[in-house]
Amino acid sequence: EEAEEEEEETTEQETPREVALAIGGEEKSAAPAAPKTTILSRQDTFKYLEDLTNGSVQTKVDAARALKSLAFNANAEYKDGLIRGGVPRLLMLMVTEAASAPSLEQSTSCMYSLAREHMDSKTALVKAGALRALSSLLHHEAKQCQLNSCATLYAISCAGRDVCKSLAAFRPLERLTVLVNPGPGRTPQDDQLQLFAALLIVNLLHVKGITSKEDRSVLADSLQRAFDDASEAQVRDTIAIGLKRLSSMGSRKARLKQGISSLARKSL
Structure with missing residues (x-):
């Protein structure tokens, strides 16, 4: 085919350098407001991991929201700990269960916080099956789910050409x-x-x-x-x-x- 005849530019880097951006525009949750403002602390990470594992739907949403904020500008050591705690797999379970729109929004947003500028998180999300799931969510009726999924796919795609090739198989x-x-x-x-x-x-x-x-x-x-x-x-x-x-x-x-x-x- 014509496209297959194209040559590859061997002097060009595999993918452009990742652009570090924040996701905005999240809609307010329909859940009742908390009685007081929660101050996030990395010391509570194990609690959030437990909530993400065994909590109710709303508890998981709150845990994903907290971990998203903690991971966004976190160093590699903190994100490595989240990987060891099974966060990519737990977030994928939230996506698969699709219990509510906020559940999808917060799980995909947390994925982006993990994947941005952290190679091991990108790899862990790929292994957890994120490429297929997020490609499907590009068609979700909720625009915030589309945005979070697109942002996460972009962050993951910065892992290199092999990951981009795997993503291309889902025809996004x-x-x-x-x-x-x-x-x-x-x-x-x-x-x-x-x-x-x-x-x-x-x-x-x-x-x-x-x-x-x-x-x-x-x-x-x-x-x-x-x-x-x-x-x-x-x-x-x-x-x-x-x-x-x-x-x-x-x-x-x-x-x-x-x-x-x-x-x-x-x-x-």
């Missing part, structure tokens, strides 16, 4: 092309969905054969729109890598055809 590109093009009346959630979808598309472009000639034109227009809408310099730089890669895919194919045509003429 068509859905990402929709998410990167928000319609009229866009919300802050739409803005972040566009951003993370664009960054994830850029990483997926490192998978050989993921696009066709027809796809590239649509993707280029979509990424250009995301580039124009982005305000962070690092995000724009990363999207620019994707635009450059799409352009080079087309030019390599054109050069190949030109070379074949030239050889054919010489043989006559």
Whole structure:
């Protein structure tokens, strides 16, 4: 096939450097407000792990929310401890059970906090089956679930080309092309969905054969729109890598055809 004939650029790094971003726009939970503000402490991590293991649906939601906050800017040592405590597996159980929208939102948001800038967490989530589950949640009716899932997939995809190849098997590109093009009346959630979808598309472009000639034109227009809408310099730089890669895919194919045509003429 045409896409399979494309050459790989061996001088290019496997995936762009990860852009560290926060997820915003979480909706308020329908659960009653707590009587007092909870002050989070890493000393309570074992309690949260126990709650995540044996708690009620709401207790698990609260535990995932707490661990999400504690893990977001945590060092590798803390995240390593969460992996040893089985957090990736427990979060995947919450996703599989899908007991409530808040359960999905907090479990996927916690996954993002784990995966961002931590290779072992990315690997642990892949082993737990997150790629398939999160790819499916890109179609969820709740926009926050879509956003959290997209952000987590982006963070995981920064583990390298092999992970991107595994993710590509679930064919998320068509859905990402929709998410990167928000319609009229866009919300802050739409803005972040566009951003993370664009960054994830850029990483997926490192998978050989993921696009066709027809796809590239649509993707280029979509990424250009995301580039124009982005305000962070690092995000724009990363999207620019994707635009450059799409352009080079087309030019390599054109050069190949030109070379074949030239050889054919010489043989006559």
